[in-house]
Amino acid sequence: MDHHPPPASPVGNSAAASSKPPSPASTLSSRLASAPSSRHSATPPRQSPSASAPSPFSRTVYSDRFIPSRAGSNLALFDLAPSPSPDAAAAASGTAASSGSAPATSPYCALLRAALFGPDTPDRLASSATACSSSSSPGASPVGTPATGNIFRFKAEVPRKAKRALFSGEDEGDALFPGVFSTRGAGPRKIARSPYKVLDAPALQDDFYLNLVDWSSHNVLAVGLGNCVYLWNACSSKVTKLCDLGVDDNVCSVGWAQRGTHLAVGTNQGKVQIWDAARCKRIRTMESHRARVGALAWSSSLLSSGSRDKSILHHDIRAQDDYVSKLTGHKSEVCGLKWSYDNRQLASGGNDNRLFVWNSHSVQPVLKYNEHTAAVKAIAWSPHLHGLLASGGGTADRCIRFWNTTTNTHLSCMDTGSQVCNLVWSKNVNELVSTHGYSQNQIIVWRYPTMSKLATLTGHTYRVLYLAISPDGQTIVTGAGDETLRFWNVFPSPKSQSSDSLSCVGGTSFVRSYIR
Numbered sequence: 087m088d089h090h091p092p093p094a095s096p097v098g099n100s101a102a103a104s105s106k107p108p109s110p111a112s113t114l115s116s117r118l119a120s121a122p123s124s125r126h127s128a129t130p131p132r133q134s135p136s137a138s139a140p141s142p143f144s145r146t147v148y149s150d151r152f153i154p155s156r157a158g159s160n161l162a163l164f165d166l167a168p169s170p171s172p173d174a175a176a177a178a179s180g181t182a183a184s185s186g187s188a189p190a191t192s193p194y195c196a197l198l199r200a201a202l203f204g205p206d207t208p209d210r211l212a213s214s215a216t217a218c219s220s221s222s223s224p225g226a227s228p229v230g231t232p233a234t235g236n237i238f239r240f241k242a243e244v245p246r247k248a249k250r251a252l253f254s255g256e257d258e259g260d261a262l263f264p265g266v267f268s269t270r271g272a273g274p275r276k277i278a279r280s281p282y283k284v285l286d287a288p289a290l291q292d293d294f295y296l297n298l299v300d301w302s303s304h305n306v307l308a309v310g311l312g313n314c315v316y317l318w319n320a321c322s323s324k325v326t327k328l329c330d331l332g333v334d335d336n337v338c339s340v341g342w343a344q345r346g347t348h349l350a351v352g353t354n355q356g357k358v359q360i361w362d363a364a365r366c367k368r369i370r371t372m373e374s375h376r377a378r379v380g381a382l383a384w385s386s387s388l389l390s391s392g393s394r395d396k397s398i399l400h401h402d403i404r405a406q407d408d409y410v411s412k413l414t415g416h417k418s419e420v421c422g423l424k425w426s427y428d429n430r431q432l433a434s435g436g437n438d439n440r441l442f443v444w445n446s447h448s449v450q451p452v453l454k455y456n457e458h459t460a461a462v463k464a465i466a467w468s469p470h471l472h473g474l475l476a477s478g479g480g481t482a483d484r485c486i487r488f489w490n491t492t493t494n495t496h497l498s499c500m501d502t503g504s505q506v507c508n509l510v511w512s513k514n515v516n517e518l519v520s521t522h523g524y525s526q527n528q529i530i531v532w533r534y535p536t537m538s539k540l541a542t543l544t545g546h547t548y549r550v551l552y553l554a555i556s557p558d559g560q561t562i563v564t565g566a567g568d569e570t571l572r573f574w575n576v577f578p579s580p581k582s583q584s585s586d587s588l589s590c591v592g593g594t595s596f597v598r599s600y601i602r
Contacts, residue, residue, distance in 0.1 A: 277531060277541035281572035285318065287311055292548055292567025294463060294480070294507065294523065295380045295394075295421040295437070297339040299552040299565045303346035306363065307554065307563060309571065310337030315351055317363060320556070328366055329359070341382030341389075346557075348403075350389050352379030358391050360403055372408040374399050381423035383432065385446075390432060392420030398434055398444075415442055415451045422465040422477075431491060433475055435462030441477050443491050453494055459483040466509035468534075470516050478506025481524050486537075500537045502530065508553035510562065514580040521564055523549030529564060531576050545572055 289312035290298065298310035307318040313331040318324070331337060331353055339352035348369070351359045356375035361368050377394035384390075388410075389401040398413035398420055413434075422435030432444045434451075439458045442451035460480030468474035473492035479485050484504055488497040505523035512518065517540065520530050527550055529543040552565030560579055565571045 275540060275578065277543075277576055278574070279541065279543060281543075281545060281574050283573040285571040285573075287565060287569050287571050290552075290565055290567065290569045290571075291336075292551065294461070294505075294549070294551060295419060297341070297381055297421075297552070298337065299554045299563065299571070300340050300342050300349075301554040301556055301563065302342040302349075302363075303344065303557045305557055306342075306346070307571075308340045308342060308349055308363075309565070310340050310351070312336060315340060315349070315361075326366065328361060328363065329368065338378045338380045339382045339391075341384060343384045343389075344386065350382045350384070350391075352382055352391060352393075354378045356393060356395070358382075358389070358399075358401060360389075370403070372401055374401075374408045377419075380419065380421055381434075383423040383425050385425040385429040385432070390423055390425070392423045392434060392436075394419040396420065396436070398423070398432075411449060413444055413449055413451075415454075416440060418461075421461060421463040424465045424467055426467045426473075426475075427469050428472070431467075431473075433465050433467065433477070433491075435465050435477060437461040439479070439483070441465070441489075443475070453491055455487075455489060455496070457487060457496060457499075458485070460505075464506045464509040464520065466511050466518065468511050469513050470511070476509050476511070476518060478502075478509050478520060481505040486520060486532075488535075498535070498537070500532075504528070505549065507549060507551050510553055510555050512577040513555075513559035514577050517577065519553070519555075519562055519576060521550035521553045523551065527566070529562075529574065541576065543574055543576075546570070 287309060290309070291312075296310075300308050301320075302308065305320045307320060308328070309316050309318065313333065313336050315328040315337055317326040317328050319326075328349070329351065334355075335357075336354040337351060338354050339350075341350045341352075343349070347362065347364060349361045349363050351361060353359070356373065356377055356379060358372045358374070358379055359368055360370050360372075375391065375393040375395050375397070379391050379393050381392035382389065383392075387402060387404055389403060390398055391401065392398050396414070396416045396418060398416075399409040400411040400413070401408065402410045416434065416436035416438055417440070418437035420434055420436050422433070424433050425431070426433070430446055432446070434442045434444065436442075439456070439460055439462060441455040441458060441462050443453035443455075444451050455477070458477065458479040460483035462477055462479055464476075464478030464486075466476045468476070473490055474497075475489045475491055477487050477489070479487075481504075484502050484506065486500045486502060486506055486509065488499075489495070490497055502520065502522060504526045506520055507523050508519075508521040510519050516534050518532050518534060520532065522528050522530070527544070527546050527548060529546075529550060531540040531543070532538070533540055546564065546566040546568055548567030550564050550566050552571075553562060555562050558579065560575060560577050561573055562576055563571055563573050
């Protein structure tokens with residue numbers, strides 16, 4: 087059988103006749119320039135014999151890409167028509183009943199349309215009618231032009247509040263669906279007015295100058311009762327007796343190390359003991375103070391102790407010496423002591439109505455504040471703003487004052503109406519809690535910086551002298567001379583909190599039990 091070669095095509099002839107092959111860039115440009123607009127143009131135009139041979143840059147390249155033309159599309163198909171008039175709705179329902187189809191103006195469709203595009207206002211109805219008429223007219227302009235808008239826009243711009251209500255969970259459902267959803271309101275956060283747990287704490291002393299309660303990062307509460315220290319595990323509710331100082335001594339202060347494994351105990355005889363809480367074993371005893379130790383504060387491996395002998399001692403538990411430095415400046419008993427979160431500044435309050443700020447290397451205070459008119463026991467550093475310090479005064483003062491230790495300025499003052507015993511900041515929100523003594527014995531949750539009251543909690547019958555916060559920052563425990571410890575849920579959880587939080591407390595059921 088004879089094989090006849092196929093006839094040469096004009097493209098092949100032109101390619102063969104070319105003296106220089108086309109470059110890849112020119113070939114790509116040729117393909118983009120000569121791509122067909124629809125599948126119906128797949129047949130190439132026949133060239134006349136008299137036409138000159140085309141250049142390799144103008145040859146036709148065919149592909150299977152289909153680019154439709156939407157110039158004649160009916161955009162009204164993508165639009166949700168506005169609610170019809172009652173007569174039109176009745177006619178539509180009659181037609182639907184005769185044809186057996188569901189009516190298109192059901193309450194569900196109305197709610198869906200309102201949720202997606204917002205309420206039907208006169209402006210939106212007019213713009214929708216204009217868009218429908220322009221898209222269905224014979225001379226409609228192509229998609230993407232200002233006359234018709236984007237095909238995926240459907241209608242006018244969705245109101246911003248509709249987007250928030252749909253995707254942010256805000257309380258605007260009543261505006262979109264009148265009478266369907268109830269609006270909860272944008273009032274302050276609700277805080278339970280009663281404790282969810284109460285522990286009886288016999289022999290809890292009613293002494294303003296002591297600090298007998300502290301909560302560790304491992305979720306263990308330490309409480310000094312008489313001459314003993316007890317540990318209460320918040321996860322298991324197990325109570326452990328850590329130590330007994332004997333009949334000749336009493337517990338005046340307790341303080342957990344930041345890692346939560348070591349507990350410092352200050353005694354009435356001026357001793358400072360370090361205990362390993364996991365093994366219930368005393369590590370060392372430091373006898374450097376000449377009077378009771380009522381305040382303790384940790385900064386990594388450095389323990390600071392404040393005493394009735396008017397001094398503050400720094401103990402490095404890694405060193406053999408009982409203390410590495412001594413701070414002097416107070417003229418009376420040191421009853422408040424707190425390190426800042428960056429461990430660079432130490433705030434101390436005394437019965438001399440003075441508030442001092444020390445740096446990590448000074449033996450004299452670098453800042454002195456004399457505005458309080460009573461003993462300063464309540465001290466708290468803000469975890470949200472560097473250098474922000476809060477302090478509270480005793481019965482004759484009753485004020486909470488705020489200081490900027492970076493600029494050495496007094497920011498504000500709030501008269502609480504009663505003795506300020508303790509302060510603690512929330513780690514999760516910019517709020518703080520104060521506990522009070524004479525004459526109202528209340529607990530107040532404040533929002534900073536407005537100092538508006540979010541809640542006032544009552545229940546203690548004596549001064550609320552002791553305060554600690556849980557490691558997750560949601561729960562506080564308060565202690566008073568009525569020999570009870572009360573647990574309150576006052577702060578929200580952090581946004582990044584995982585389900586396996588350290589805290590095992592926070593239930594809503596009321597429980598009353600003994601701590602020993």
